Amino acid sequence: xxxxxxxxxxxxxxxxxxxxxxxxxxxxxxxxxxxxxxxxxxxxxxxxxxxxxxxxxxxxxxxxxxxxxxxxxxxxxxxxxxxxxxxxxxxxxxxxxxxxxxxxxxxxxxxxxxxxxxxxxxxxxxxxxxxxxxxxxxxxxxxxxxxxxxxxxxxxxxxxxxxxxxxxxxxxxxxxxxxxxxxxxxx
Numbered sequence: 035x036x037x038x039x040x041x042x043x044x045x046x047x048x049x050x051x052x053x054x055x056x057x058x059x060x061x062x063x064x065x066x067x068x069x070x071x072x073x074x075x076x077x078x079x080x081x082x083x084x085x086x087x088x089x090x091x092x093x094x095x096x097x098x099x100x101x102x103x104x105x106x107x108x109x110x111x112x113x114x115x116x117x118x119x120x121x122x123x124x125x126x127x128x129x130x131x132x133x134x135x136x137x138x139x140x141x142x143x144x145x146x147x148x149x150x151x152x153x154x155x156x157x158x159x160x161x162x163x164x165x166x167x168x169x170x171x172x173x174x175x176x177x178x179x180x181x182x183x184x185x186x187x188x189x190x191x192x193x194x195x196x197x198x199x200x201x202x203x204x205x206x207x208x209x210x211x212x213x214x215x216x217x218x219x220x221x
Contacts, residue, residue: 039179040083041186042075047089051096051121059103065192066103069165070095072187076161076175087154090129093118094137094158108203108210109217114138143220168193 048070056063074095081087101113115135122131133151140147140155141162147155160173168189169180197207204210 037176037179039075039079039175039182041183042078043071043187045071045074045092047092048074048096051093055096055100055103059100062103062192062195065190065195066099068187068190069099069192072165072183073098073158073161075183075187076164076173077157079175079179080157080160080173081154087157090134090137090154091158093127093129094134094141097121097134098138098141098158098162102199106203108200108213111139111142111218140220142218145221 048067052059052063052067052070059066074091077091077095078084078088081091097114097118099110099114100117101107101110104117105113107113115138118134118138119131121127122129122134130151133154136147136149136151137155137158141159143159146152147159149155163171164173164175164180169177169184172180197211200210200214201207202210204213
């Protein structure tokens with residue numbers, strides 16, 4: 035893994051997959067989109083820019099939190115998984131949908147994932163932890179690498195959105211975040 039990090043700010047696949055959900059995500063779109071690109075940047079770095087893995091990672095990332103908006107639930111993993119399965123069937127994707135579902139299901143796992151596609155699942159899992167914590171958890175990346183990604187792909191209020199949704203769906207930021215801890219985080 036190189037010490038240089040390749041910033042990914044655009045993907046035809048990501049943009050096409052987001053297209054039907056842009057209105058549903060609404061004012062939160064830019065923040066979520068940029069979160070996806072930051073996590074994609076980190077994950078592809080961990081995967082040494084493996085082009086075979088990229089369509090799986092891109093697809094999983096567009097859908098990984100989408101249940102927050104499509105189903106208005108803090109327990110968003112299962113709705114996100116259901117949405118990716120539905121769209122895969124509807125659009126006849128030539129991708130390993132089981133692996134995409136695993137990426138989504140385990141992206142908040144605290145310890146390493148051991149199972150089919152572990153390298154890809156763990157790359158996304160580590161990448162999401164980096165972005166979710168705003169670089170406080172670095173998973174082997176340097177502060178300079180994270181700062182480069184964050185300055186290239188602005189936050190656009192993504193973390194504020196998560197707190198707002200926790201309050202909206204959970205009754206308060208504290209209660210909402212406790213629901214997320216119980217229902218989304220995995221050991």
